[in-house]
Amino acid sequence: MSQAWPERPTLGVVHHKRSQQKFSLTRHAPAEDIGFFVKHYWIIRWNLGDSPPHEQGVIPNPCVNLAIERGQSGIFAPSTAKSSHLIQGQGCVFGIKFKPGGFYPFHQLPISRMREHPLDVRTLLGLEAERLEADILPLADDAEMVGRIERLLRPGLPARDETVIFINRIIDGIAADRELTRVEQVCERAGVNVRKLQRLFDQYVGVGPKWVIQLHRLQNAAEILDHEPRQDWAHLALALGYYDQSHFIRDFKSILGVTPEEYARGEG
Numbered sequence: 001m002s003q004a005w006p007e008r009p010t011l012g013v014v015h016h017k018r019s020q021q022k023f024s025l026t027r028h029a030p031a032e033d034i035g036f037f038v039k040h041y042w043i044i045r046w047n048l049g050d051s052p053p054h055e056q057g058v059i060p061n062p063c064v065n066l067a068i069e070r071g072q073s074g075i076f077a078p079s080t081a082k083s084s085h086l087i088q089g090q091g092c093v094f095g096i097k098f099k100p101g102g103f104y105p106f107h108q109l110p111i112s113r114m115r116e117h118p119l120d121v122r123t124l125l126g127l128e129a130e131r132l133e134a135d136i137l138p139l140a141d142d143a144e145m146v147g148r149i150e151r152l153l154r155p156g157l158p159a160r161d162e163t164v165i166f167i168n169r170i171i172d173g174i175a176a177d178r179e180l181t182r183v184e185q186v187c188e189r190a191g192v193n194v195r196k197l198q199r200l201f202d203q204y205v206g207v208g209p210k211w212v213i214q215l216h217r218l219q220n221a222a223e224i225l226d227h228e229p230r231q232d233w234a235h236l237a238l239a240l241g242y243y244d245q246s247h248f249i250r251d252f253k254s255i256l257g258v259t260p261e262e263y264a265r266g267e268g
Helices: 129-136 142-156 162-176 183-190 194-204 209-227 233-239 245-256 260-264
Strands: 024-028 038-047 054-058 065-068 074-076 083-087 090-098
Touching: 024 142, 038 142, 065 129, 090 142, 129 142, 162 183, 162 194, 162 209, 183 194, 183 209, 194 209, 209 245, 209 260, 233 245, 233 260, 245 260
Parallel strands: none
Antiparallel strands: 024 038, 038 090, 054 083, 065 074, 065 090
């Protein structure tokens, strides 16, 4: 049985359709020179007024993110599980989402080391977090925000690293082909052995290729459930490349924190 994929992505937001009532999320393309390293900029704005705080779940992705947020700014390696963020009152967050591997040329240390120790934004943008927050977050115009960030990024752009292209070609292939379910298949197509691929992912991405394969299948599942909660679980598991329904459920819960059925009910 074929599975219809949703027309609009969740943008990594848990229960995306429901969450749109709480905040706005926009994405903005980088300038061409910066675009070798940066996938896009993202801006979240909210005004809950006197309404109760909202806890928003975020599906992980294989990208380093720099987030500018009052008192919480930092540069964060990819997480391996859903994270939660509390929004209340009125506020804004500005983010830089680097391409997979795109942050490594700036820092030249394995991204996996950042998982436990996020970096200060000063290491990349040259300004203290408090100064950036005061300069960027009050701006009402998204284009002006992006322009200011790019003026800070551009002087420190490193030389282009061809390994970033190689890694993105691999990850794009994983996202596009649901038949790719094993690291060995990826290696065969890329012409590289498993050990080398794992080493490159540890160094440039911060998570392993097996996890990236798993993530894309489960992100597809979350998008499907956001649009159509009523599913035949066996058929959905098969459409996502799983031969065992219980394996699909176990993987889904390991990243989203709830079972597919619980997610479909609006939990998580």
